[in-house]
Amino acid sequence: MAMTLHERALRCLAQREHSRAELARKLGTLGSPEEVGAELDRLIDLGLLSDARFADAYVRAKASRFGAARLKLELARRGVPAELIGEAIEENTTDTELERARDIHRRKFATPPTDAREWARQARFLQGRGFSTEIIRRVLKEHPGDEPA
Structure with a gap:
């Protein structure tokens, strides 16, 4: 039937x-x-x-794993209007972007980068998760001597 x-x-x-x-x-x-x-x-x-309800649910489910740029991209791909995307991210992320990036980095990598190659690998991972260059630099610079040579 x-x-x-x-x-x-x-x-x-x-x-x-x-x-x-x-x-x-x-x-x-x-x-x-x-x-x-x-x-x-x-x-x-x-x-x-409701696009607004969908955006809220999506951000709540994914914010612990992705940065704002990735969340915005994924919601836009799903046809959510830009103004609803901004509201959903603002209302449903309790931690700051930096705190979320630190948490994601800590869960993925047991140790801070030891050389330029490892620093680049960890930076690419965070970039793929939708974090800005500024946030990535701040997360990876929190460990002295980690900056690429």
């Missing part, structure tokens, strides 16, 4: 929050763009679909 557009939407939302763009992509094969759009509008009116 074929699942209706509404049933599929509710099933997706029962598993986790979705952004409007994500859900539109998942439902795209079950109806015309107009039908999908109408269903998404209905879900928003019912309070079942």
Whole structure:
């Protein structure tokens, strides 16, 4: 028995929050763009679909592992408007960006970098997690003698 557009939407939302763009992509094969759009509008009116709620949940789940730049990129890729991204990051990150970077670095690396090559490796890791160059330098300079030669 074929699942209706509404049933599929509710099933997706029962598993986790979705952004409007994500859900539109998942439902795209079950109806015309107009039908999908109408269903998404209905879900928003019912309070079942919210980009703001999705952004908050995403940031809460990922902030302990990623920097602000990575969080912004991932939310933008999922179709969340920029103003909601900024609010979600601001409201759902209790630690500062530097504190989060320190924590992530501490969990990944048992020892501070001992030479320029290791310093670069650890810096690349933090960069990939979405931390700024300034934050990376501060985290890695907290151990004397760690700066690259």
